[in-house]
Amino acid sequence: MTNHIRTEQRPNTIGLDPTVWILEYDNGSGIEVWPALGFNCYRWYVRPRGENSAEELLDSVPEFFEQEKPTRSGFPILFPFPNRIRAGRFRWLGQDYHLAANDPSGKNAIHGFACHAPWQVVDTNESECSITAEHVSSPQNPWPASYRLQLTYRLAANRLRLEARVKNTDSQPLPFGLGYHPYFRASLLGDANTIVQVPASASWELEENLPTGKVIPVAGQRDLRAGRKVAGLELDDVLTDLDPACGVASGPDATPHAAQPLVLRGSLHSPARRSALEMWTSPEFREMVVFTPPHRQAICLEPYTCVTDAINLRERNIDAGWRVLGSGESWTGVVEMVLRHELG
Secondary structure (H helix, E strand, C coil): CCCEEEEEECCCCCCCCCEEEEEECCCCCEEEEEHHHCCEEEEEEECCCCCCCCEECECCCCCHHHCCCHHHCCCCEEECCCCEEHHHEEEECCEEEECCCCCCCCCCEECECCCCCCCEEEEEECCCCEEEEEEECCCCCCCCCCEEEEEEEEECCCEEEEEEEEEECCCCCEEECCEECCEEECCHHHCCCCEEECCEEEEEEEECCEEEEEEEECCHHHCCCCCEECCCCCCEEEEEEECHHHCEECHHHCCCCCCCCEEEEEEEEECCCCEEEEEEECCCCCEEEEECCCCCCEEEEEEECCCCCHHHHHHCCCCCCCEEECCCCEEEEEEEEEEECCCC
16 A cells, blocks of 8 residues: 545635645545645544544534634644734834734734645655645734744654744744644544543633733643543643653654654543544643633644743743744744554
8 A cells, every 4th residue: 555645626615725635644544734724734534453444533613614714623723823912912122013803802813824824835745645835924914024834744654743844034033932723523532531631730820811921730620630531621721831751752652753752742542442642742842722612522732832922921031932033043843643542
């Protein structure tokens, strides 16, 4: 068997290029990606060894191709800032910036520009079952410096790996944060007793979804260190102080493309199937948002390089994870999901 990469047309009602890219690994696993709306991987399915059919791992709304809300389905890419910027306002190097207030409250800017923008596919590789596209800054979206974000989806039998590369294409410093907003099916592999686990000992105190700047110990539903059933959880929280000692992917278990060890940041467990979907990241993904969307059988495990409103917290001398690249500099980061079976 061999890997396959092809395109198909998905008619939509919002006037975007209907071309989607489909990558299929040689065991029958696959992804579907729509470059025209944020290079969103809106579908990922895995066929476990010995099984005749594939298991769907991501959740997308039925009207995905009929609305312009890519952050509610699949695997949205959040850049140059994840989550909210208070009132859409910030100050950088003596200049004031004002972004559109487009969060549900209509008060704050949310999730950056990349998730809404059309991306350009720049490379595909069937032997590695990968696709690469890029998003570049636009004068329509004011930001302190121009940039290029390049992202590769790399598919294997039981893995999906995202390799991001950010480059400052400006003469001015580039501030940024990167995050992902994947929607996983709440019943992993059909198991209604799915358990979520995140090795975070603290969370950011929030008021109206914005951090006060205070970090507090996790308690109640926010304490996911020992695992909790997804059913019944109501969360929209930014967890931090993620324990780097809980697991490192290195040695024979590491992906062959790993330039550095990855750290386990969270997982979903199916007790009935003795399976787990694990999320591994570069150490720079220091925060994890856990969100249970209302009226959906889904849960979001969202790795971020910074906390919500990080650019404004930085102005208050709070370590919020905000990153800055000098002219011509680049940064790379990796997120990898692994579906494991037959756990002890």
